[in-house]
Amino acid sequence: MKIGAHQLRNGLLVAPMAGITDRPYRRIARRMGAALAVSEMISSRPELRESRKTRLRQDHAGEAGPISVQIAGGEPQMLAEAARYNAALGADIIDINMGCPAKKVCNAQAGSALLADEALVARILEAVVAAAGVPVTLKIRTGPAPERKNAVRVARIAEAAGVQALAIHGRTRACMFAGRAEYDTIAEVKSQVRIPVIANGDVSTPEEARRVLDATGADGIMIGRAAQGRPWLFRAIARYLESGERLPAPELPEIGALLVEHLEGLYDLYGEEQGARIARKHIGWTVRDLPGGEAFRGEVVKLAGAREQHSAVNDYFAKLAA
Numbered sequence: 001m002k003i004g005a006h007q008l009r010n011g012l013l014v015a016p017m018a019g020i021t022d023r024p025y026r027r028i029a030r031r032m033g034a035a036l037a038v039s040e041m042i043s044s045r046p047e048l049r050e051s052r053k054t055r056l057r058q059d060h061a062g063e064a065g066p067i068s069v070q071i072a073g074g075e076p077q078m079l080a081e082a083a084r085y086n087a088a089l090g091a092d093i094i095d096i097n098m099g100c101p102a103k104k105v106c107n108a109q110a111g112s113a114l115l116a117d118e119a120l121v122a123r124i125l126e127a128v129v130a131a132a133g134v135p136v137t138l139k140i141r142t143g144p145a146p147e148r149k150n151a152v153r154v155a156r157i158a159e160a161a162g163v164q165a166l167a168i169h170g171r172t173r174a175c176m177f178a179g180r181a182e183y184d185t186i187a188e189v190k191s192q193v194r195i196p197v198i199a200n201g202d203v204s205t206p207e208e209a210r211r212v213l214d215a216t217g218a219d220g221i222m223i224g225r226a227a228q229g230r231p232w233l234f235r236a237i238a239r240y241l242e243s244g245e246r247l248p249a250p251e252l253p254e255i256g257a258l259l260v261e262h263l264e265g266l267y268d269l270y271g272e273e274q275g276a277r278i279a280r281k282h283i284g285w286t287v288r289d290l291p292g293g294e295a296f297r298g299e300v301v302k303l304a305g306a307r308e309q310h311s312a313v314n315d316y317f318a319k320l321a322a
């Protein structure tokens with residue numbers, strides 16, 4: 001799959017997840033096989049640019065390209081300016097968030113709420129494409145609500161505006177995360193536009209990835225929650241899509257080493273105190289299916305310091321190995 005001039009090594013993308021797909025996570029997911037990892041959404045409001053949260057989300061130090069940065073907001077000129085600003089900071093691709101169902105995306109109509117106003121969608125996309133100077137991609141849901149699915153119209157608007165790829169989560173805004181994602185709408189969109197289409201929603205195994213690609217004809221697949229604590233899922237899916245080979249689950253030492261690398265990345269990016277706090281959920285996701293994982297998770301949330309957390313994780317995996 002190609003996004004603008006960027007030839008991706010496969011069609012596997014990491015879904016942007018605020019609070020999760022930060023630089024340490026993206027680095028590991030990319031190394032494990034994802035071709036592209038979209039950043040957490042970054043507010044388009046200029047007054048937030050210097051906030052610590054935004055600065056950390058804009059930190060791409062040491063990341064391999066192409067770097068895709070997601071911007072969020074509801075005002076065309078502000079989004080255009082945010083696109084230009086983030087491209088100047090190193091974004092190779094600007095992604096626009098019209099997929100997030102949260103009410104509070106920048107305290108304004110933004111994310112998937114925008115899908116209800118197609119004229120505004122067009123104005124935003126035209127303004128951002130004109131300003132960005134790099135390829136622009138769009139992430140949407142299938143529409144505002146099940147009885148108002150407008151993904152095909154939005155996709156046509158996007159293509160006409162010069163958007164270079166479209167990711168679609170197979171739920172409407174009103175669905176939040178309930179029920180199962182559906183792929184018929186994604187297949188319909190794919191048949192109606194020429195830009196690359198990336199299918200998203202509920203893909204958690206290599207076989208599901210194959211099924212969704214076949215059912216939709218999509219050019220790529222984007223994976224969010226299923227890879228939390230399991231970044232090797234990208235490797236397993238990439239291999240399966242390439243050759244049909246089913247890789248075995250990783251060995252415990254590899255899982256431990258990946259988690260420790262992740263923790264060190266978090267301490268480094270956020271500082272030890274905040275890094276250790278953020279690390280708890282990643283530790284929980286990683287150990288949940290391992291022997292004694294639940295009990296260990298209960299213990300590790302009680303540890304405040306990075307050093308204690310780091311050595312507890314090392315000890316846990318050392319015991320498992322023994």
Ligand SMILES: Cc1cc2nc3c(=O)[nH]c(=O)nc-3n(C[C@H](O)[C@H](O)[C@H](O)COP(=O)(O)O)c2cc1C
Nearest residue numbers: 015016017018041097099100169201202223224225
């Ligand atoms: C914790 C969390 C945070 C998310 N943050 C974002 C975000 O910042 N931008 C966005 O476009 N989507 C966001 N999403 C939606 C995901 O990118 C994705 O579309 C959704 O989780 C469905 O894919 P999955 O079933 O593979 O998880 C978020 C989802 C979760 C669970």
